[in-house]
Amino acid sequence: MNHLDGNALAGPLSELFSVDMTLATGRCLGCGDESVLARAMVYESGTDLVVRCSHCDDVLMTLVHTPGDLRIELRGIGMLRIPL
Amino acid sequence: MGIISRGFSGRSREHNPELPPGQFLTEDFPVLSAGPTPRIDTDEWEFTITTENGTVHRWSWADLMALPIEDVATDIHCVTRWSKLGTSWRGVSLDTLFAGVDTGYGYTMAHSYGGYTTNVPLADLLGGKAWVAFEFDGQPLDPEHGGPARLLVPHLYFWKSAKWVRGIEMHKGDDPGFWEQNGYNIYGDPWLEQRYS
Amino acid sequence: MTTITSGERVAPVSVWKVGVVASVHTETPSGRSIMIDVPGWGGNLAGQHLDLRLTAPDGYQAVRSYSIASASAGDRLELAVDRLPDGEVSPYLVDDLQPGDEIELRGPLGGWFVWRPEQTEPVQLIGGGSGIVPLMAMVRAHQESGSTAKFRLLYSVRTPEDVFFRDELMAFASSAIEITWVYTRAVPAGWATPAGRVSRDILASSTIPASENPAVFVCGPTGFVETVADLLVELGHPAASVKTERFGGK
Numbered sequence: 001m002n003h004l005d006g007n008a009l010a011g012p013l014s015e016l017f018s019v020d021m022t023l024a025t026g027r028c029l030g031c032g033d034e035s036v037l038a039r040a041m042v043y044e045s046g047t048d049l050v051v052r053c054s055h056c057d058d059v060l061m062t063l064v065h066t067p068g069d070l071r072i073e074l075r076g077i078g079m080l081r082i083p084l
Numbered sequence: 085m086g087i088i089s090r091g092f093s094g095r096s097r098e099h100n101p102e103l104p105p106g107q108f109l110t111e112d113f114p115v116l117s118a119g120p121t122p123r124i125d126t127d128e129w130e131f132t133i134t135t136e137n138g139t140v141h142r143w144s145w146a147d148l149m150a151l152p153i154e155d156v157a158t159d160i161h162c163v164t165r166w167s168k169l170g171t172s173w174r175g176v177s178l179d180t181l182f183a184g185v186d187t188g189y190g191y192t193m194a195h196s197y198g199g200y201t202t203n204v205p206l207a208d209l210l211g212g213k214a215w216v217a218f219e220f221d222g223q224p225l226d227p228e229h230g231g232p233a234r235l236l237v238p239h240l241y242f243w244k245s246a247k248w249v250r251g252i253e254m255h256k257g258d259d260p261g262f263w264e265q266n267g268y269n270i271y272g273d274p275w276l277e278q279r280y281s
Numbered sequence: 282m283t284t285i286t287s288g289e290r291v292a293p294v295s296v297w298k299v300g301v302v303a304s305v306h307t308e309t310p311s312g313r314s315i316m317i318d319v320p321g322w323g324g325n326l327a328g329q330h331l332d333l334r335l336t337a338p339d340g341y342q343a344v345r346s347y348s349i350a351s352a353s354a355g356d357r358l359e360l361a362v363d364r365l366p367d368g369e370v371s372p373y374l375v376d377d378l379q380p381g382d383e384i385e386l387r388g389p390l391g392g393w394f395v396w397r398p399e400q401t402e403p404v405q406l407i408g409g410g411s412g413i414v415p416l417m418a419m420v421r422a423h424q425e426s427g428s429t430a431k432f433r434l435l436y437s438v439r440t441p442e443d444v445f446f447r448d449e450l451m452a453f454a455s456s457a458i459e460i461t462w463v464y465t466r467a468v469p470a471g472w473a474t475p476a477g478r479v480s481r482d483i484l485a486s487s488t489i490p491a492s493e494n495p496a497v498f499v500c501g502p503t504g505f506v507e508t509v510a511d512l513l514v515e516l517g518h519p520a521a522s523v524k525t526e527r528f529g530g531k
Contacts, residue, residue, distance in 0.1 A: 007393065008529075045243075047164070050117075071267035088338055089337070089373075091377045094335070
């Protein structure tokens, strides 16, 4: 078993967002499931992360760390809802 | 850069001038994953090459094993900065697989069980540069490392060596695969340090 | 020079702060608890974690997440780390780190896998190995706050020697919280049950039933967490009531 869960996103996403994104709810564009990001499955490829829907395994987002920037692809998530 | 942690050195790594820029030598074989490990039985495994007119060339596991198999000794370079020198593999050359394939397209997309994709120009799959590899270090390739078979394209960063490869699709243009869509370089030459886009 | 008053968080969670190791304590043959003083930390909730960053002399960096064993308001926090055989960071933390060493960390992180004293529903904690760490913070917070919420803990370890915070948990067991011990490889002398993994039967007989609508927190290695979470749902717990935190380590 090689994966973690969305709790592991708290640190990396804090580099970009000032609110706790693990509490954000997103809709999986693959299967429609709506869950907090803390419940997503997180796969580590070095310092890069692939975040997948815990219901259907579709990719919700990826985080790629380059020397100069942090790249976040959010294409698998419909509407992020973030409690303030 | 952070404060130096007294006494910390991390995994054993060497700066070796023979390596591509920015790489460290490792004795490990780190497992990097983008998703769950597919479990594919060789009974159900197949490999296909699909051309632009829809022709599908198909090989079962038995078909693959009946083809000429090569021993490959090569260096591999991961975008996460780890390099391994002199790794040994066994596999079937893409030259063998493409021998009967008629295509006018110059680019390919490799597809894997589990959905992973990566793009490789056709010229980088031919000329003795790529294999469908099913043995590593004298053992059947472990599912963690892409078994039963993975693409092996060692002259490019190792994300191009698609684990659990199931087929190659001919493309007209250099369309980006999974990591290429997510910030990695479209080509990935380690000697030019082409990690990111 | 900036004066930082203890207890005030002065920097966002994303900023790397420098902590100083105050003390270390051997917990198990492969594990250690570590007290760290971090000016400006400002405390953390029970269940939160932090990221540690280590830098080698040639600039190589490694970042790992660790759950925080403490849940207090001040600038001192406690970690507990298990040495993983092929680990890169955990062997350093367990074997090499010394009082006085500086260490970089960011946090506190994670507002989901958290227990707050304001919560009144019963709580079932299930920890595997070093998964006990954030659950320990919850037990301590429960104790510290005087909460009367019903707390039960199921703690699964390989052998009796692998128990973190043993004395403290034994003291809690006699006063505040019911603890079920599961030993997967070797049991204490005179133990009635043979060694074995957490099973559906063990969960059914030793944890707060779904009918009491507990909040459930499961933490440990990924395989343990997923097996237990699936069994809990089979036993009738709504998936939404079961919160999980998977450990990678290394």
